[in-house]
Amino acid sequence: MSPSVPNTPLDYAAAGVDYSKIDPLKILAQQAARSTQGNLAAHGVTEIPASRGESAYVMEVGGVLIASITECLGTKALVADAVRAITGRTHYDSIAQDTIAMAVNDLITVGATPLSVHAYWSAGGSEWFADEARMRDLVNGWQRACDVCKVSWGGGETPALAGVVEAGRIDLAASSVGVIPSRDRLTLGDKMADGDAIVLLASSGIHANGVSLARKLAERLPEGYASKLSDGRLYGEAVLDATTLYVPVTEALFAAGIVPHYSANITGHGWRKIMRHPTDFTYRIHTLPSVPPVLSFMQQHAAIDDREAYGSLNMGAGFALYVAADRADEVVRIAESLGVPAWVAGRVEAGPKQVVIEPLSLTYTADELHLRL
Amino acid sequence: MSPSVPNTPLDYAAAGVDYSKIDPLKILAQQAARSTQGNLAAHGVTEIPASRGESAYVMEVGGVLIASITECLGTKALVADAVRAITGRTHYDSIAQDTIAMAVNDLITVGATPLSVHAYWSAGGSEWFADEARMRDLVNGWQRACDVCKVSWGGGETPALAGVVEAGRIDLAASSVGVIPSRDRLTLGDKMADGDAIVLLASSGIHANGVSLARKLAERLPEGYASKLSDGRLYGEAVLDATTLYVPVTEALFAAGIVPHYSANITGHGWRKIMRHPTDFTYRIHTLPSVPPVLSFMQQHAAIDDREAYGSLNMGAGFALYVAADRADEVVRIAESLGVPAWVAGRVEAGPKQVVIEPLSLTYTADELHLRL
Numbered sequence: 001m002s003p004s005v006p007n008t009p010l011d012y013a014a015a016g017v018d019y020s021k022i023d024p025l026k027i028l029a030q031q032a033a034r035s036t037q038g039n040l041a042a043h044g045v046t047e048i049p050a051s052r053g054e055s056a057y058v059m060e061v062g063g064v065l066i067a068s069i070t071e072c073l074g075t076k077a078l079v080a081d082a083v084r085a086i087t088g089r090t091h092y093d094s095i096a097q098d099t100i101a102m103a104v105n106d107l108i109t110v111g112a113t114p115l116s117v118h119a120y121w122s123a124g125g126s127e128w129f130a131d132e133a134r135m136r137d138l139v140n141g142w143q144r145a146c147d148v149c150k151v152s153w154g155g156g157e158t159p160a161l162a163g164v165v166e167a168g169r170i171d172l173a174a175s176s177v178g179v180i181p182s183r184d185r186l187t188l189g190d191k192m193a194d195g196d197a198i199v200l201l202a203s204s205g206i207h208a209n210g211v212s213l214a215r216k217l218a219e220r221l222p223e224g225y226a227s228k229l230s231d232g233r234l235y236g237e238a239v240l241d242a243t244t245l246y247v248p249v250t251e252a253l254f255a256a257g258i259v260p261h262y263s264a265n266i267t268g269h270g271w272r273k274i275m276r277h278p279t280d281f282t283y284r285i286h287t288l289p290s291v292p293p294v295l296s297f298m299q300q301h302a303a304i305d306d307r308e309a310y311g312s313l314n315m316g317a318g319f320a321l322y323v324a325a326d327r328a329d330e331v332v333r334i335a336e337s338l339g340v341p342a343w344v345a346g347r348v349e350a351g352p353k354q355v356v357i358e359p360l361s362l363t364y365t366a367d368e369l370h371l372r373l
Numbered sequence: 374m375s376p377s378v379p380n381t382p383l384d385y386a387a388a389g390v391d392y393s394k395i396d397p398l399k400i401l402a403q404q405a406a407r408s409t410q411g412n413l414a415a416h417g418v419t420e421i422p423a424s425r426g427e428s429a430y431v432m433e434v435g436g437v438l439i440a441s442i443t444e445c446l447g448t449k450a451l452v453a454d455a456v457r458a459i460t461g462r463t464h465y466d467s468i469a470q471d472t473i474a475m476a477v478n479d480l481i482t483v484g485a486t487p488l489s490v491h492a493y494w495s496a497g498g499s500e501w502f503a504d505e506a507r508m509r510d511l512v513n514g515w516q517r518a519c520d521v522c523k524v525s526w527g528g529g530e531t532p533a534l535a536g537v538v539e540a541g542r543i544d545l546a547a548s549s550v551g552v553i554p555s556r557d558r559l560t561l562g563d564k565m566a567d568g569d570a571i572v573l574l575a576s577s578g579i580h581a582n583g584v585s586l587a588r589k590l591a592e593r594l595p596e597g598y599a600s601k602l603s604d605g606r607l608y609g610e611a612v613l614d615a616t617t618l619y620v621p622v623t624e625a626l627f628a629a630g631i632v633p634h635y636s637a638n639i640t641g642h643g644w645r646k647i648m649r650h651p652t653d654f655t656y657r658i659h660t661l662p663s664v665p666p667v668l669s670f671m672q673q674h675a676a677i678d679d680r681e682a683y684g685s686l687n688m689g690a691g692f693a694l695y696v697a698a699d700r701a702d703e704v705v706r707i708a709e710s711l712g713v714p715a716w717v718a719g720r721v722e723a724g725p726k727q728v729v730i731e732p733l734s735l736t737y738t739a740d741e742l743h744l745r746l
Binding site for chain 1: 391392394395397398399401402405406408409410412413415416418420425429430432434435436437439441442443444445447448450451486488489491492493495499500502503505508509512513515516519520522523524525526527528529530531532533534535536537538539542543544546548550552554588
């Protein structure tokens with residue numbers, strides 16, 4: 001570590017996101033939301049109750065299972081705005097892909113094929129849209145990500161909200177609708193069993209999670225986003241590597257007749273998300289990926305230990321698939337044939353809810369992840 | 374008009390929304406979006422092409438017509454924040470209803486029954502959520518609006534985005550998924566004909582449209598939001614009257630076997646939206662509603678003429694239904710039985726695209742409304 005960098009550990013509270021203030025709202029909102037499910041009876045529609053608390057909401061409409069979701073990018077566009085001054089590129093093509101990834105990578109966890117995406121691009125003023133290079137990158141990146149995921153871009157909103165969104169900034173989100181073609185494909189965790197294999201899919205970098213930390217770190221690095229990583233790339237550019245779209249992988253699995261027993265998108269809470277499943281299992285990890293240089297750099301310069309790093313960042317693993325052990329190698333092959341590195345990382349065991357990362361002698365227990373009421 | 378109020382006309386450009394800067398993006402995005410429709414073929418799904426350019430996107434999935442949309446509130450929450458200091462109430466229960474109305478009132482225009490809503494509540498920092506009164510009002514208002522519309526609140530996002538959203542503010546949006554139970558119910562305008570009746574449904578006030586103007590006006594009124602209207606209410610309180618939810622009306626029409634030939638949600642562009650239909654018709658209006666006091670007040674004190682007022686605000690009409698002339702009285706009765714004032718306001722005629730408001734000797738022509746490529 002450079003001696004000019006203070007080695008006070010940076011963490012999320014220091015980076016400005018205080019979940020203790022948001023969680024009471026989330027609980028209140030989840031309770032109120034649950035109480036509205038009876039409204040569907042009037043329409044001959046039923047919800048799949050187990051989808052509440054999972055990453056997408058599922059209803060059965062006229063015999064068809066429809067999944068839907070709304071997700072936000074977060075603050076990653078602020079990094080693009082800062083790095084543009086260094087690289088001369090807007091990076092909004094990557095930002096567009098990140099935003100779509102936030103929605104579709106969650107939607108596929110329940111077994112859905114994403115069909116459509118709506119854009120929500122809420123700018124701090126109409127002048128945001130007058131920057132033609134940035135606007136074209138955003139539109140082209142959005143279109144390309146839709147094409148990769150084979151979804152239709154159905155529409156969207158492009159409001160100019162001076163006074164709500166900061167001047168010169170944009171609040172980006174995506175909503176997505178998908179279909180689950182049969183009940184067999186519905187992936188809410190009921191199929192998971194002792195002995196299942198955990199296949200992890202590689203991340204491309206930080207994705208859109210840990211961005212507050214990345215920004216805070218840039219502030220205290222002497223060269224900020226222009227700092228060099230071990231592979232020679234700029235820190236800021238590497239932070240902006242677009243989030244991997246995992247839709248082609250899950251679609252290829254379905255085509256091969258493989259339905260995961262459960263899936264988890266590894267975003268906030270990092271590897272603690274591996275124990276996302278609603279009931280109790282122990283997740284024993286024996287094989288780690290190589291960590292993308294940008295994440296190693298962040299861990300080192302933010303001076304956080306492995307417990308903090310793996311508990312909040314993806315550390316090279318962007319998506320977890322829990323599959324029958326005898327299909328695990330095939331899952332790896334299919335993912336890699338699509339350019340997504342993958343590996344059999346561990347196994348599911350009967351036991352208390354915990355993630356045991358053996359190579360690091362780290363254990364996260366159930367009380368370290370609260371996602372449901 | 375009070376002599377202390379400057380009588381310079383206020384308009385949208387002065388109020389900070391410059392559509393000339395947003396429109397090129399909209400066109401680029403619409404072209405790119407349209408180019409992604411072919412992606413659906415891989416899934417055995419088709420879009421309803423005529424739904425592009427309408428207020429919601431429609432796909433046929435396994436024989437079921439699914440409509441979806443994402444809509445934002447705009448800047449109305451800024452009014453609530455300011456008026457709270459006067460009334461001591463947060464008004465976020467109304468703000469919640471406004472946000473849901475933006476989505477569902479658009480979704481129903483294509484003939485859909487809204488089924489689910491996702492919340493997008495993007496705050497300027499985690500401390501936004503620590504204000505318990507405001508948080509409860511937002512949650513309760515959201516739940517109540519879902520109950521009125523008989524939709525399920527399927528989930529949502531509550532990010533804290535310091536640096537993107539202004540400190541102390543919140544960017545609110547809603548996405549909604551609905552079903553159109555049969556092809557007959559699909560309302561994209563192909564049934565509209567010369568001789569159809571135009572039934573207008575009353576608005577409750579400004580709804581969420583014209584808010585920039587309302588805020589700009591408050592700045593130059595000596596008593597701001599505490600100004601008194603002709604009915605004795607406070608200007609700020611009246612601005613915050615929640616948007617009418619029109620879902621119960623369209624649902625009751627469907628139940629009575631009445632399918633509108635077309636529908637238009639009267640939001641931005643005010644009464645110019647009456648000519649929203651994709652092809653050319655003349656819309657001859659013979660009967661005006663009484664104008665809500667808050668809108669009369671705005672017109673008077675912003676010193677805007679009828680052309681500007683009716684061309685940008687709803688002026689008492691929040692939703693337009695175009696129905697067979699022999700069902701028009703029944704439509705009015707059904708709406709009024711649900712507490713929504715309604716009236717047969719005019720008729721559709723073969724002729725050039727224009728809105729002719731006879732009582733005001735006002736005509737808006739096709740070149741005054743650009744919604745499509």
